[in-house]
Amino acid sequence: MPDYTAPTKDMLFILNDVLKISTLDIPGYDELEANFTAAVLNECGKLTAEVLAPLNAVGDLEGCRLENGVVRTPTGFKEAFEQVKAGGWAGLDCDPEYGGQNMPYIMATAASEMFGSANMAFSMYQGLTHGAYSAIHAHGSAHQKATYLPKMVSCEWTGTMNLTEPHCGTDLGLMRTKAEPQEDGSYAITGQKIFISAGDHDMAENIIHLVLAKIPGGPKGIKGVSLFIVPKFMLNEDGSPGRRNDLSVGKLEEKMGIHGNSTCVMNYDGATGYLLGEAHKGMRAMFTMMNEARLGVGLQGYAQAEVAYQNALTYAKDRLQGRDITGVKNPDGPADPLIVHPDIRRNLMEQKSFIEGARAFTYWGAHLIDRAHRQNDQDADGLVSLLTPVIKGFLSDKGFDMCVQAQQI
Ligand SMILES: Cc1cc2nc3c(=O)[nH]c(=O)nc-3n(C[C@H](O)[C@H](O)[C@H](O)COP(=O)(O)OP(=O)(O)OC[C@H]3O[C@@H](n4cnc5c(N)ncnc54)[C@H](O)[C@@H]3O)c2cc1C
Known part of the structure; x- marks a missing residue:
């Protein structure tokens, strides 16, 4: 069975001896002295080699299953995800205002390498969440950030990115998913997205989908695309997940590998979405x-x-x-x-x-x-x-x- 040992020594060589990161004049880098970077990477190396690598073959052989509209992850994934959450690994470089550890991105990159080598399918659940976190952090309103980011930094809620449709992948200007404005300021999202990584699974209380769609009457092509936050479960007054939004998993995509990651066809049937950033500036x-x-x-x-x-x-x-x-x-x-x-x-x-x-x-x-x-x-x-x-x-x-x-x- 394939095995993995984190190449911590090689990684530290690049950080400390080649790039000499603790001497660089970048805010936060002065804290990255050799003992500290070694302690972080050693811990990450232990988790990835001992917990995640043994689940790689399990994930690939067992794969994800769609049962009664809900995706079940392979045996052991849920427990391992709890360990990743408990260690704060998902929020290593995230904003401390939302519970992150504020380490430089270079440290999160080194940690990601270990996660990717040990179990790429597993690491994509937190990877996609981090991408969605970054988009909301950069473009969200104060209310949106306060609502979603703390839960995403902790990975209690995970994230996805929804671009691809059956008839368009590279050329997203051809997109058909539409977002119709509602009286309360939200949008009704209707359309189908395919190949959505981590589109559904059983490891988080809620999934925050970032969906590209066109508001009717907007500019043609890529300039008419806007980005929306579409939660799997609508939020109650107190911020807890409530009723299910009008979206569902059509099927799991067939792939040659990465079977431990749920790659989903997602159907949006008038799902409630909230504009993220400016209208028609979704690609940005x-x-x-x-x-x-x-x-x-x-x-x-x-x-x-x-x-x-x-x-x-x-x-x-x-x-x-x-x-x-x-x-x-x-x-x-x-x-x-x-x-x-x-x-x-x-x-x-x-x-x-x-x-x-x-x-x-x-x-x-x-x-x-x-x-x-x-x-x-x-x-x-x-x-x-x-x-x-x-x-x-x-x-x-x-x-x-x-x-x-x-x-x-
Ligand atoms: C494992 C996996 C996970 C994925 N996860 C996600 C996800 O989370 N979210 C999401 O939205 N999508 C996801 N995708 C979809 C992915 O983003 C698309 O497959 C990709 O954008 C390409 O689109 P396409 O497959 O429709 O290929 P097409 O757009 O049909 O392109 C076919 C080929 O033509 C080439 N081509 C296209 N246009 C040009 C051009 N102008 N010049 C030269 N060559 C060109 C392309 O490079 C490609 O090789 C995932 C795909 C896979 C396989």
Whole structure:
């Protein structure tokens, strides 16, 4: 069975020796001295390796199930999610006003790498929530922030992003989901969204869907798209979840992997939604989530390569096949381990080099995000906006290639 050990030493090397984060002139970075970063990553390494990694195979084999309109997560996910919540891992870099720990984004990025390597399907539940948190934090009214953010930072409520429809994925200007204004200031959302990650599950009291839709009569195409907060359960006066909103899961999507994450077809049948940010400026608001999500996808690419590499390395050291061309290395055994063969070593070293470079690139990107957010550094913001799609595209493509190479071993 594949195994995972958090590469804490390699991660700390990038943070402390390459980027020298505690010396950088960014608010909050002075607290990131070596002992502190090691303590955080060691704790995260324990949780991800001991609790989440063993659930990866369970999640993939068992998958999510849709039962009477509700998605059930695989055995053990719920209990593990409670541990993640109790440790405050979901709110590591979130605003302390809403219960977050206010650590720099670079620390949340390092933690995400471990979550992604250990169990990507599991980590997407909190990952999507973090994206939705960021969009509400950046574009929500004071009331919306006070209503939703504390529960999302703690992951008592989780979040989703709803862009894709059956006939449109890349070109969202073609979107048909509509949002009709109601007398009380809310909107009635009607339409179908597909491939919605963490669209429904049994690990949170409420799910806060962020849904892109068009207000009738607005500009055509992408300029007429607005963003709405659509809770699974409407909120009572006291803020607790009340009656069910008019939305449902149509089915679970068939996928080749990540079966532990519920990827849903979501049907909105006049569901009550609340405008987030300005009307017709939904893409801008959604892109607060998208930039984060894109960096996260690049990170997933090399995080998968890391765990694949670890298992290829273990196998190459253990499996006895053939003899070393320079002389026998394991005279007491019937053959030498695979790792003595030059092509196996080349293959492993290529994977390792990619992972180390990818990690440095991603953490460096995360530090630019911290510069942009914590220092309002416009140059850093411009640079990371340019490089985020590069991080996503290059690291996910190459990360996939590295997994295939690891699989060859
Ligand atoms: C596991 C998984 C989880 C997902 N989670 C979510 C989610 O949480 N929320 C959500 O809203 N969506 C989600 N999606 C959907 C995802 O965002 C879409 O699949 C994606 O936007 C692409 O849309 P599409 O599949 O309709 O492809 P299409 O738009 O049909 O594109 C098909 C191909 O053509 C290429 N293409 C399209 N336009 C151009 C162009 N102008 N130039 C060159 N090439 C082009 C595309 O890159 C793609 O390779 C998820 C998908 C998967 C697989």
